[in-house]
Amino acid sequence: MARRAEGRTFNVSVIGLSGTEREKGQYGVGKSCLCNRFLNQVADNYYQEHISVLSQSDFAGRVINNDHFLYWGSVVKTDDGNNFAFHVVEQTEFIDDVSFSPFKTARTETYIKRAVSGKVQSAEKLMYICKDQLGMETDSAYPQVLIPEGKLTIDGFLCCFDVSKVPQRSIEKQVEFVAALLNNALKTKKPVVLATTKGDASCTEYIKEAEKLINRKEFKGNVPLVETSAHENINIEAAFMLLAHLIDRTKAKSKILPFLDARKQRHELLEVAKEAYIHLLRTNVTDPKAIWGAWKKKLEP
Numbered sequence: 001m002a003r004r005a006e007g008r009t010f011n012v013s014v015i016g017l018s019g020t021e022r023e024k025g026q027y028g029v030g031k032s033c034l035c036n037r038f039l040n041q042v043a044d045n046y047y048q049e050h051i052s053v054l055s056q057s058d059f060a061g062r063v064i065n066n067d068h069f070l071y072w073g074s075v076v077k078t079d080d081g082n083n084f085a086f087h088v089v090e091q092t093e094f095i096d097d098v099s100f101s102p103f104k105t106a107r108t109e110t111y112i113k114r115a116v117s118g119k120v121q122s123a124e125k126l127m128y129i130c131k132d133q134l135g136m137e138t139d140s141a142y143p144q145v146l147i148p149e150g151k152l153t154i155d156g157f158l159c160c161f162d163v164s165k166v167p168q169r170s171i172e173k174q175v176e177f178v179a180a181l182l183n184n185a186l187k188t189k190k191p192v193v194l195a196t197t198k199g200d201a202s203c204t205e206y207i208k209e210a211e212k213l214i215n216r217k218e219f220k221g222n223v224p225l226v227e228t229s230a231h232e233n234i235n236i237e238a239a240f241m242l243l244a245h246l247i248d249r250t251k252a253k254s255k256i257l258p259f260l261d262a263r264k265q266r267h268e269l270l271e272v273a274k275e276a277y278i279h280l281l282r283t284n285v286t287d288p289k290a291i292w293g294a295w296k297k298k299l300e301p
């Protein structure tokens, strides 16, 4: 059954509470970090801070390209021996750093309508890597990867729900916003997964609110929930793979671990990796005067 997924590309749109500080509170809900963790395999390429308050020139640059979404690039993941290719976009709201209101574009719908678009398009838009890339788009430090040509048809939505406490954002506000977003996303008939974000800094009542939300009668059974943490890399791949299985209607459903079990598994894996790395260093680097920079390069794959 799972073979059907072989060679298929899944275009995923990551959505969630977005807007000015008045709407989303002091920080975002974690859409960018979730995308960053999924797309970049190398831990050193994970950035904890991304921006959405920009200058007019950064908004008009090739990465943002005068649109309220980011193209995060593509990645291939292997599950049960099958390859799953993903293209990921993040629907957000970019704010002008002079007026502190959203940049005006040709599209005038609200975020809740725009974020569930079935197709996204932005001619020659470049893949976003990190905030320092803005204004430096042509610098050789940043690979220039183009969004696929033409319209990108979205196959499913990964909706973020922040379960940490954020100043100037009430939980009621987030619940109301995400409920409207889920409603609109389900109307598209595309699969939707709710990812609780920032599980490493979670508040139990907020997790309960997310569970209550997906158990409302209009969503019950239609929106699976995955508890994630981008900072600790917990259940991130699992959330995308679950969505891919729903899109592909494969019987091989991903097994989603509860947050604490997934965290334990992650810590065990890190422990094994750490031990293996220490062993590698001990067996290779025997010169007490060895220079770290030079050896690091030699040992990197």
Ligand SMILES: Nc1nc2c(ncn2[C@@H]2O[C@H](COP(=O)(O)OP(=O)(O)OP(=O)(O)O)[C@@H](O)[C@H]2O)c(=O)[nH]1
Residues within 6 Å of the ligand: 016, 017, 018, 019, 024, 027, 028, 029, 030, 031, 032, 033, 034, 048, 049, 050, 051, 052, 092, 093, 197, 198, 199, 200, 201, 228, 229, 230, 231, 232
């Ligand atoms: N503790 C913790 N903080 C996180 C995690 N993910 C994101 N954050 C923090 O939350 C803040 C907002 O994260 P972003 O990923 O930029 O949020 P966003 O939804 O993309 O924000 P906008 O696009 O501006 O709406 C940043 O300070 C992140 O470091 C996480 O897994 N754990």
Ligand SMILES: [Mg+2]
Residues within 6 Å of the ligand: 028, 031, 032, 033, 050, 051, 052, 090, 092
């Ligand atoms: Mg963002």
